[in-house]
Amino acid sequence: MTASYRIGQIVPSSNTTMETEIPAMLNARQRIRPERFTFHSSRMRMHKVTREELEAMNRESLRCAAELADARVDVMSTACLVAIMAMGNGYHRQVQEELSAIARANHCEAPVMTSAGALVEGLKIMGAKRISLLAPYMRPLCDLVVEYIKSEGIEVVDSIAFEIPDNLEVGRRDPARLLEDVKKLNTTGVDVVVLSACVQMQSLPAIQLVEDALGIPVTSTAVCTVRSMLDHLGLEPIVPDAGALLSGRYPRVGGEHA
Known part of the structure; x- marks a missing residue:
């Protein structure tokens, strides 16, 4: 069965x-x-x-x-x-x-x-010590996310906040845009890129494409x-x-x- x-x-x-x-x-x-x-x-x-x-x-x-x-x-x-x-x-x-x-x-x-907690644990499973991330949040909230991750012993090298306050608009953002967005992110020396630190910002169609392009592990929340x-x-x-x-x-x- x-x-x-x-x-x-x-x-x-x-x-x-x-x-x-x-x-x-x-x-x-x-x-x-x-x-x-x-x-x-x-x-x-x-x-x-x-x-x-x-x-x-x-x-x-x-x-x-x-x-x-x-x-x-x-x-x-x-x-x-x-x-x-x-x-x-x-x-x-x-x-x-x-x-x-x-x-x-x-x-x-x-x-x-x-x-x-799953994001924190997932990064630890991958042995991540240094990461960079993309998020849709307003900058002050993004900074809280960065600080939270740092408090778990993981350095955040760079973060981009798209500053979209409306949650429905976050969900409508085309995940294909992340293929270009990630080019603006500092990924030098990082172990993992978090393509979407937000569970509302779509990223699944881009995860494997960005990982193949960067040659380092890429994940999302x-x-x-x-x-x-x-x-x-x-x-x-x-x-x-x-x-x-x-x-x-x-x-x-x-x-x-x-």
């Missing part, structure tokens, strides 16, 4: 990408591996990517965790990086504990993770989220054309999952 897994995501109401890129990667994996996946979301209100709206949105995440617990998902993840990283260094660990408690109280034993999901489910972390982290180059190892 083919194993089937329920993927649960806590998604900002204006996010249009995590319910497309996550299924796209796992559906691609289904063509080369026997496991099957279904996808389930609960949404929390957010329109503008501002600290005030992010704080309000975070308060809704506990309700969302309870709703996903009712579906008995097999893994549960938040789907907004900046909402976590803007709240202070290391905050993804606190969120994971709070959401896990809600899941357990509602009779769901699924591992709980965050996209923010969405890719790292899938990697963490597969690790939590005990499945081989392989997805075609999704960059080094999901290529089989970095087999599953022990350690923290976020």
Whole structure:
């Protein structure tokens, strides 16, 4: 019998990408591996990517965790990086504990993770010491993301902030533009390029193309989220054309999952 897994995501109401890129990667994996996946979301209100709206949105995440617990998902993840990283260094660990408690109280034993923690963990799996990144955020929020990553022991050599405040507009940005955007990024001496530090900014169609062009590992928060999901489910972390982290180059190892 083919194993089937329920993927649960806590998604900002204006996010249009995590319910497309996550299924796209796992559906691609289904063509080369026997496991099957279904996808389930609960949404929390957010329109503008501002600290005030992010704080309000975070308060809704506990309700969302309870709703996903009712579906008995097999893994549960938040789907907004900046909402976590803007709240202070290391905050993804606190969120994971709070959401896990809600899941357990509602009779769901699924591992709980965050996209923010998944990015940090994915970079560590790749042995990244120096990275450069692209993000759609306003510069002050981008700086908070950079500081958060630095606090986890990873140097950020360069970052480009596209400064798009409207979350729907972020989701509409053509990922093909990243092929030119990355040329403006300082990648000298970096171990990994994060092509999209934001789970709303599409990047999946460009990941492998940019990695092949640069000759160094390229990833995104969405890719790292899938990697963490597969690790939590005990499945081989392989997805075609999704960059080094999901290529089989970095087999599953022990350690923290976020």
